[in-house]
Amino acid sequence: MALTTITSRAAAALVAAVAGFASYQHIYRVAITAGEHRSVSAVLPLAIDGLILVATLAMLDDKRNGRLPRMSARIALAFGILATLAANIASAQPTTVARMVAAVPAVSFMLAVEVLARSGKPIPAAAGQPATAVPSAAVPSTGPARQRSAASETVRPETVPPETAGPVPAPHGTDPAPAGRRRAAEPAATNGAPGYRPDVRPRPARGRGKAPTAAQKVASAAATLPEGTVAQIAAHAGVAESTARRHLAATPPVPIGVRRVGAVPARVANGHPVGAAAP
Numbered sequence: 001m002a003l004t005t006i007t008s009r010a011a012a013a014l015v016a017a018v019a020g021f022a023s024y025q026h027i028y029r030v031a032i033t034a035g036e037h038r039s040v041s042a043v044l045p046l047a048i049d050g051l052i053l054v055a056t057l058a059m060l061d062d063k064r065n066g067r068l069p070r071m072s073a074r075i076a077l078a079f080g081i082l083a084t085l086a087a088n089i090a091s092a093q094p095t096t097v098a099r100m101v102a103a104v105p106a107v108s109f110m111l112a113v114e115v116l117a118r119s120g121k122p123i124p125a126a127a128g129q130p131a132t133a134v135p136s137a138a139v140p141s142t143g144p145a146r147q148r149s150a151a152s153e154t155v156r157p158e159t160v161p162p163e164t165a166g167p168v169p170a171p172h173g174t175d176p177a178p179a180g181r182r183r184a185a186e187p188a189a190t191n192g193a194p195g196y197r198p199d200v201r202p203r204p205a206r207g208r209g210k211a212p213t214a215a216q217k218v219a220s221a222a223a224t225l226p227e228g229t230v231a232q233i234a235a236h237a238g239v240a241e242s243t244a245r246r247h248l249a250a251t252p253p254v255p256i257g258v259r260r261v262g263a264v265p266a267r268v269a270n271g272h273p274v275g276a277a278a279p
Contacts, residue, residue, distance in 0.1 A: 009116060016112030022105035023049055023084055026091035048087065052080035052110055056117045081110060214239050218247040 024045040031041035055077035059069040084106040092102035212220070214237075221237035221244075222228075228236070234244035 012112050012115045016109055016116065019105040019108035019112060020049055023088055023109055026102060026105065027084070027087040030087050030091050045087075048080055048083045049109060051076050052084065053113055055080060056113050060117050081106075084109070214243055215247045215250075218244050222248060 027045035027048060028041050031044045032038070036044065055073045058073040059077070062069045062073070085103055088102045088106045089099045092098035217237035217239060218233060221233040225232055225236060230241055230245050230248065233248065234241045237244060
């Protein structure tokens with residue numbers, strides 16, 4: 001506690017003591033004149049001036065606890081002030097100056113009690129004055145460790161396996177989307193993400209069968225139409241009559257995947273007709 005605070009409180013206590021003693025004498029004289037017993041007259045000033053002190057302390061306690069001053073404390077303070085002023089003025093001679101002098105101890109006592117019981121309010125900060133610095137413990141850390149922690153908390157995008165070289169087989173009975181639309185719909189893969197493992201699966205390549213030759217077409221048509229003419233076989237095979245006649249004159253090979261009906265040779269060796277060329 002500073003020396004100035006101690007000195008000011010000591011001075012206020014001294015003023016309150018002097019004013020209280022003068023007020024005590026005035027109230028005591030009024031009580032004796034009014035016919036009260038000496039013992040009652042001796043304690044009556046304490047009941048009046050003490051009521052002011054009790055009410056002031058009660059209101060101060062309410063303020064410190066964040067409550068509104070209680071109504072009983074306000075009534076007690078108002079009654080104590082009126083009683084002590086009336087008693088002090090009644091003890092003086094019936095002149096204006098005497099009554100003013102007699103009221104001084106009561107007013108001084110009340111002001112001294114207020115000074116001792118209450119404290120001043122803090123000065124509000126000016127508009128241009130910088131704000132008080134916040135302790136370093138209350139400021140969140142923005143160093144490298146905090147940045148790494150914030151980076152680890154960010155949500156990483158889902159990794160998508162890269163597009164493989166082969167086309168994706170469509171389910172049975174559906175029309176697969178064109179390759180261009182499929183590539184546009186698939187997002188780009190994040191190959192740089194930690195722990196990334198592309199789910200690459202081999203995809204079967206679509207095989208393309210060889211187109212049948214003219215000889216095979218003629219042989220298939222001849223097997224389908226064993227009794228047909230050269231013109232019918234050529235029309236069925238989709239070749240010219242001269243081409244059909246030339247291949248029919250030669251020994252026709254067995255067409256791929258087609259079995260002759262009604263023209264199967266009597267002898268078969270190693271899966272091919274005897275005397276026919278292997279396919």
